[in-house]
Amino acid sequence: MQGRYPDLAGKVAIITGAGRRGGLGAAMAQRLAAEGARVVIADIGTAAGPHLPAAAIGANAEMQAIVDEIKACGGQAMAVACNMLDSAAIKNLVAQTEAVFGGVDILVNNAGVGYLMKPIVEMSLEEWDMVLGVNLRGVFAATQAVAIRMIKQGRGGRIINIASQAAKSGFGMASAYCASKHGLIGLTRVSAIELAAHQITVNAICPNHVTTGLGAWQNEHFARLQGKTVEQYLAEMAARIPLGRPGLPSDIANACAFLCSDQAQYITGEAMNVSGGEEYH
Numbered sequence: 001m002q003g004r005y006p007d008l009a010g011k012v013a014i015i016t017g018a019g020r021r022g023g024l025g026a027a028m029a030q031r032l033a034a035e036g037a038r039v040v041i042a043d044i045g046t047a048a049g050p051h052l053p054a055a056a057i058g059a060n061a062e063m064q065a066i067v068d069e070i071k072a073c074g075g076q077a078m079a080v081a082c083n084m085l086d087s088a089a090i091k092n093l094v095a096q097t098e099a100v101f102g103g104v105d106i107l108v109n110n111a112g113v114g115y116l117m118k119p120i121v122e123m124s125l126e127e128w129d130m131v132l133g134v135n136l137r138g139v140f141a142a143t144q145a146v147a148i149r150m151i152k153q154g155r156g157g158r159i160i161n162i163a164s165q166a167a168k169s170g171f172g173m174a175s176a177y178c179a180s181k182h183g184l185i186g187l188t189r190v191s192a193i194e195l196a197a198h199q200i201t202v203n204a205i206c207p208n209h210v211t212t213g214l215g216a217w218q219n220e221h222f223a224r225l226q227g228k229t230v231e232q233y234l235a236e237m238a239a240r241i242p243l244g245r246p247g248l249p250s251d252i253a254n255a256c257a258f259l260c261s262d263q264a265q266y267i268t269g270e271a272m273n274v275s276g277g278e279e280y281h
Contacts, residue, residue: 008037016107166182210248
């Protein structure tokens with residue numbers, strides 16, 4: 001397969017949080033596979049307690065279905081279950097990738113918890129820890145494990161962190177989420193500085209709202225809190241976005257493919273807005 005970025009052909013990409021159809025992770029995996037990259041679909045696989053319920057995670061069967069779809073289009077892919085709160089599981093993810101595909105060239109840190117959203121006075125420390133644990137600690141652990149492998153390989157690499165508009169602006173009811181995403185930009189910048197000597201670039205993508213499965217839940221949740229219908233909520237959202245619509249998974253996948261390619265080899269430490277003009281700093 002050959003796409004817009006022929007240099008991605010044969011590269012090996014791990015995409016975390018990629019086990020849900022219609023999600024950002026799946027879209028990025030499918031786009032990279034279309035460019036000829038060999039992709040690893042990583043997600044938790046099974047529910048793990050009240051804060052990681054079945055409705056919010058990529059299950060093993062769905063992960064495999066995404067792999068099968070990529071293979072049906074001529075791509076190469078495999079699925080690996082990985083809990084981003086478990087550093088041993090993250091190391092195993094990298095080891096399995098190396099065993100099957102021979103190394104790793106790209107890491108897309110997409111896994112995140114975006115559904116534990118409450119007022120500060122109501123949010124428990126356990127909920128706070130879950131959000132920060134997956135969205136920030138897990139990204140650090142994955143970056144560390146993959147960077148060690150990339151440095152050993154000696155051929156550089158790409159690390160893409162999926163942040164959010166919430167990495168740059170505050171939103172009510174989202175204290176832990178905003179804090180984790182703001183922190184992710186800091187981690188992106190430090191990682192870019194430290195890993196540049198090894199020709200590993202580290203960048204973040206900051207989408208505005210995208211109606212994935214999680215996004216649909218957020219629409220309903222925030223519309224209800226504001227006493228609006230989902231249709232009213234979405235109409236008001238579109239009205240404040242200069243390009244007139246929320247984001248699509250393909251918008252984020254396009255940005256990811258570019259940042260993974262050789263055309264972005266001199267870009268590192270950036271936090272790229274992909275927001276239709278809604279976020280511009």
